[in-house]
Amino acid sequence: MAKARTSLRHIDVHEDDIKEEDAEETLDESMNPLEESGHTVDSSDEEVEDAVQEDMARFEETFVGINKRFRLINRIGEGTFSTVYKAEDLEYDKYGNTWDIDERENQKWSSPAQRRRPSRRPHYVAIKKIYVTSSPIRIFNELELLYDLRDSDSVCPLITAFRHLDQVVAVLPYFQHCDFRDYYRDMKISEMRPYFRSLLTALRAVHSKKIIHRDVKPTNFLYNPAQSRGVLVDFGLAEREGTDWHHCLCHVPDEDRRYRASHSVWAQNQAVSHSAPSYPKNDTRNSRRANRAGTRGFRAPEVLLKCTQQTVSIDMWSVGVILLTMLSRRFPFFHSADDIDALLEITTIFGRRKMRETAILHGQVFETNVPSYSEGGHTLEKIILWCTGRTGDKTQPKKELEEDEKEAVQFLYRLLECNPAKRITADEALRHPFLLRTFEDSEADEDMVDLVEV
């Protein structure tokens, strides 16, 4: 039996509008969400493992002078490109601390006399030790973007940065948060709303500056469920929209795109051989290059299809993957070995037709002879019912999603939209009924309090 095959080929549009260099393709892959640490941070700082203790001692020894400014407490994260430590800021009172939201909150409730006195409580920071193997351009990029975003709501600000020899550290306010794996399974819909309000508030700010985060996923959004507050971190893969853009068909009007696709080499080959798809024997075209930096399972279809004009909307797809994870109670939801696999996972949900349309949008041809993918795909409602064991058998009445889940799914469709031009923006998302309800609910609560007081 012939082996099942899935392939992607790009349409040659008979015009030299896709100029490509022969350089290597870019692929910065962030760590698989299951491998990443980012454990629940609590007050049990005393329990520091021996290996961590040794690691911190080595860091203090090699980074001369760091221990005068900071007292390292624990290792709190190990990402793909850095190790992050919790530390006490020993020189807090010597500097302005506009970044300190907690202090601002505390000041609100203290007397004028207390406010004049220097604060006694310890002040914590997160020290991000960027691996020395990272390129200087990349380190500079992360720090520069963080600096640009310093006044953005829900984005973790950069306090300062230091360099000693080849080692660079970024100092950020320490943000108490919980490990996503500890709460996503039990989250009620009403608890998801503030999570996404907070995340999208951050993304609205980031996107308004035309910055693409590129690595939106639970370990890069530190969330504190008790306070319904979160901060977006990790701008290690972020870039400004438009960097290294080359023309992509997704940016031309629909009519032009259809015309070009129907006059492409591929379309002409199709016209000649009506049966099985044919492939050029010696394809002399350069392979397409595009930035595919990000994390497996969170990449938007256009990233997988190597769109050469990616926009901030790639982040919105990743937000959709987080919501799908919460609603389906499956983490990680997508778990592919490579980009073709990842496209197939998306095909399982959205069907072949949608994938063909999406590929054409970016001047690519999507073909598969794997028989199990349906033409039309499945509804997200059905996927969620399946994942949460609510399908039952044929003898039982059909199960349905709860009303508030249905509302969440309407929002999810807007995020997991395969066409980036039609996908909801962060600003629109914050005005979507699913997220607006948070306000309505809390206003209703306040009304009730008023009634009690009267």
Ligand SMILES: Nc1ncnc2c1ncn2[C@@H]1O[C@H](COP(=O)(O)OP(=O)(O)O)[C@@H](O)[C@H]1O
């Ligand atoms: N400001 C912070 N407060 C508390 N923990 C943090 C902070 N910044 C990062 N972390 C922890 O460190 C982990 C890695 O940080 P991140 O910036 O994502 O680095 P990487 O680029 O290596 O992924 C995060 O997932 C989180 O658990």
Ligand SMILES: [Mg+2]
């Ligand atoms: Mg990270």
